[in-house]
Amino acid sequence: MSARPPKPPRQERWDLRMETPLAVASLAYLAGYAVRVLGHHDLPQGWLDLCLAVTLASWAVFVADYAVRLRLSGLRPLRFVRTHLLDTVVLCLPLLRPVRMVSMYDRVQRRRDKPRxxxxxxxxxxxxxxxxxxxxxxxxxxxxxxxxxxxxxxxxxxxxxxxxxxxxxxxxxxxxxxxxxxxxxxxxxxxxxxxxxxxxxxxxxxxxxxxxxxxxxxxxxxxxxxxxxxxxx
The missing domain is CATH 1.10.287.70 (Helix Hairpins)
Incomplete structure (x- = not known):
């Protein structure tokens, strides 16, 4: 198995900048989907449509982020998918994105020299x-x-x-x-x-x-x- 190539500096900066927006988008995705599924009997159609729009908009954020990181990586699409398999899975299942918040906590603790x-x-x-x-x-x-x-x-x-x-x-x-x-x-x-x-x-x-x-x-x-x-x- 080939080693994963190091990230270009621009991609690292992009990843750090998008960490919080992606976490918020994933929570919005989960909330929109949950309200739409659990409230399909009680909520008016307008609210259900709004939840669907929130879900699709949140997923569009993930698609845009994936496309930007693909461009910044300088890799061919198939090689990028192979070396970023977990990111591809998260793109298909945005509900897993909040797990990345643990790594955010780890980086904050490291910057402030607190015990990790x-x-x-x-x-x-x-x-x-x-x-x-x-x-x-x-x-x-x-x-x-x-x-x-x-x-x-x-x-x-x-x-x-x-x-x-x-x-x-x-x-x-x-x-x-x-x-x-x-x-x-x-x-x-x-x-x-x-x-x-x-x-x-x-x-x-x-x-x-x-x-x-x-x-x-x-x-x-x-x-x-x-x-x-x-x-x-």
């Missing part, structure tokens, strides 16, 4: 944010396609949230299940993300425990007098 989150804490924070965003987005998507489908068992948003939690936790009670094609595609994605995130958190926590115990053992070895080791005569 450890690597293990960052992994857990990223995983927690991602689970929350994926869970909420997945619940909205499944509810949107399932509530009026023939033979559906997911009839309320509460049912959808319960099903999403069980799926992300890889429990799968089976009391409510998606019956539409889009609902099942969403289920496959949530299962894969649940397994990956659970493995990331478990691995990071296990690594932290091993390092903590190793440091304690090293401290005890330093404090123990020479020759005073277990099993020594």
């Amino acid at each position: 989150l450890t690597l293990h804490a960052r992994v857990m924070v990223y995983a927690g944010l991602t689970v929350s965003l994926l869970g909420f987005a997945g619940a909205l998507t499944v509810y949107h396609f399932e509530y009026d489908a023939p033979g559906a068992t997911i009839l309320t948003f509460g049912d959808s949230v319960w099903w999403t939690c069980a799926t992300l936790a890889t429990v799968g009670y089976g009391d409510v299940v998606p019956v539409t094609r889009m609902g099942r595609v969403t289920a496959v994605g949530l299962m894969a993300c649940g397994l990956a995130l659970l493995g990331a958190v478990t691995g990071s926590f296990s690594s932290w425990l091993i390092q903590a115990f190793t440091r304690e053992d090293e401290k005890e070895d330093v404090k123990r007098p020479p020759g005073d080791f277990p099993g020594a005569s």
Whole structure:
């Protein structure tokens, strides 16, 4: 696998400048989509159209940012997609953009010379944010396609949230299940993300425990007098 080329200075400045606007746009995207899905029975058509406009406008911001970064990178489109695969995924799923706010926090702490989150804490924070965003987005998507489908068992948003939690936790009670094609595609994605995130958190926590115990053992070895080791005569 080829190494990712360093960013040109102009692209770095653009990324820093757009970090906050993109985070705001992603929250607007999530809010517009959520209000449109949850309020389709109660809200007037004008409000629903406004929510759709907010959602499309927010997504247009991501498209424009992606196009600008592609131009500033100086790479061919296919190479840019290969080396910025996560950015391409975020372009298709703008709901994941708020996860980038963790990296914003990290940079602010570094600039002010404040203690930063450890690597293990960052992994857990990223995983927690991602689970929350994926869970909420997945619940909205499944509810949107399932509530009026023939033979559906997911009839309320509460049912959808319960099903999403069980799926992300890889429990799968089976009391409510998606019956539409889009609902099942969403289920496959949530299962894969649940397994990956659970493995990331478990691995990071296990690594932290091993390092903590190793440091304690090293401290005890330093404090123990020479020759005073277990099993020594």
